Amino acid sequence: MTMPLTAEYDADIPVIEAIQQGDRDAFADFVWAHDRWVRGMVLGVLGDRDAVDDVAQQVWAAVWIRIGELRDTRRWRPWLYRLAHNAAIDAHRTRVRRRVMIASAPVPPPAKNGTPAPPQQLSDAEQRKAVMMAIQALPILYREPFVLRHLLDWSYRQIGEAMDLPVDTVETRLVRARRMLREMLDGKV
Amino acid sequence: MTGHDERIESLMNRSLDGDLSEPEQLELDRTLIRSPDVRREYEQMRRIDNLAVEALRAMVPEDQMTTVPNPEAGARRSQGGARKLWWLLPAAAAAGLVVLALLSARGPANRPDGGVAVSNDNAAPALRVVEDANRPLQPVRPGYRPRLTDRDLDRNWIGIKGDDGRIYWIKTDRVRTLERPRDAGKVKLVSDNL
Numbered sequence: 211m212t213m214p215l216t217a218e219y220d221a222d223i224p225v226i227e228a229i230q231q232g233d234r235d236a237f238a239d240f241v242w243a244h245d246r247w248v249r250g251m252v253l254g255v256l257g258d259r260d261a262v263d264d265v266a267q268q269v270w271a272a273v274w275i276r277i278g279e280l281r282d283t284r285r286w287r288p289w290l291y292r293l294a295h296n297a298a299i300d301a302h303r304t305r306v307r308r309r310v311m312i313a314s315a316p317v318p319p320p321a322k323n324g325t326p327a328p329p330q331q332l333s334d335a336e337q338r339k340a341v342m343m344a345i346q347a348l349p350i351l352y353r354e355p356f357v358l359r360h361l362l363d364w365s366y367r368q369i370g371e372a373m374d375l376p377v378d379t380v381e382t383r384l385v386r387a388r389r390m391l392r393e394m395l396d397g398k399v
Numbered sequence: 400m401t402g403h404d405e406r407i408e409s410l411m412n413r414s415l416d417g418d419l420s421e422p423e424q425l426e427l428d429r430t431l432i433r434s435p436d437v438r439r440e441y442e443q444m445r446r447i448d449n450l451a452v453e454a455l456r457a458m459v460p461e462d463q464m465t466t467v468p469n470p471e472a473g474a475r476r477s478q479g480g481a482r483k484l485w486w487l488l489p490a491a492a493a494a495g496l497v498v499l500a501l502l503s504a505r506g507p508a509n510r511p512d513g514g515v516a517v518s519n520d521n522a523a524p525a526l527r528v529v530e531d532a533n534r535p536l537q538p539v540r541p542g543y544r545p546r547l548t549d550r551d552l553d554r555n556w557i558g559i560k561g562d563d564g565r566i567y568w569i570k571t572d573r574v575r576t577l578e579r580p581r582d583a584g585k586v587k588l589v590s591d592n593l
Binding site: 246249250253258259262337338339341342345356357359360361365366381384385388389391392395399 | 408409412413415416418440443444446447448450451452453454455456457458459461
């Protein structure tokens with residue numbers, strides 16, 4: 211028989227406690243249950259999936275090593291969010307430095323006979339690509355809640371709980387993210 | 400943007416997120432009926448939202464998971480630079496396939512629990528003769544049991560008598576999770592009786 215859950219009950223807390231005692235099976239279960247949102251989180255910061263796998267691995271390794279630092283197990287979501295966010299920000303900075311180095315290299319001039327293509331109706335695949343590029347162009351501040359909302363279907367409350375933000379702030383960021391996307395995609399979608 | 404526009408923009412956003420109360424939804428619907436511009440904007444927002452969901456879910460598919468790092472190896476890796484372990488999953492899958500191929504090539508084999516699993520040469524490999532179809536549910540992995548969350552993998556054997564008079568059995572696995580409040584410690588599992 212499955213007992214009804216109380217409002218305060220969080221089924222992940224005993225799993226966290228088991229991990230703190232060194233239970234590897236519990237750790238594997240925890241990864242299984244929450245890997246997707248960690249990956250979503252990382253994607254929210256990085257904007258593309260190039261380094262998502264590597265960063266997610268780093269996050270889970272850090273969870274295992276640093277789980278003892280989590281004193282209040284009820285606050286595991288913001289704690290995990292902070293770990294994932296920081297790892298993703300580090301990876302993002304490294305990539306930005308690399309991009310700056312590439313960008314500073316001399317760029318060959320465009321071909322003389324190149325004429326700009328006329329605007330045309332994009333196919334569905336092209337529209338998805340355009341939307342993805344626009345999401346990548348969003349500031350991290352707005353991209354993170356947008357990705358959590360659209361990838362994981364999280365409510366404002368869930369996003370606020372993970373990011374340690376008031377619900378109003380989450381809503382404001384989503385409004386701005388959508389406004390920016392509309393401006394960037396005007397005429398394309 | 401005027402205060403009214405901001406209000407409508409907020410309503411449109413929260414409508415897309417399924418976060419509107421009934422009166423708010425009514426207010427938005429009225430505005431959408433009255434204003435073609437707002438309607439066009441709302442449709443564009445909805446289209447972008449749908450495309451964003453498709454694009455993001457294609458990038459992080461549900462069935463794709465991070466390889467669980469070996470904790471100790473993870474500690475070394477985090478100190479000494481990242482090393483990709485992407486090959487582990489396909490390698491494990493390939494090893495599993497090899498083991499399955501070897502097992503199916505062996506023909507009649509002893510079951511781990513002592514019963515005899517005899518493959519019928521003419522039957523699909525998934526069907527095997529069973530001796531006792533009345534076995535109780537077996538917990539396959541009883542090891543991990545957190546204090547308040549119990550996840551059991553139950554294996555059930557179903558025996559079916561074939562036209563040739565032999566009994567065939569089908570294996571079904573089912574995963575279930577029991578969760579209970581902190582102070583309710585008396586939930587019984589099937590595996591508790593074994």
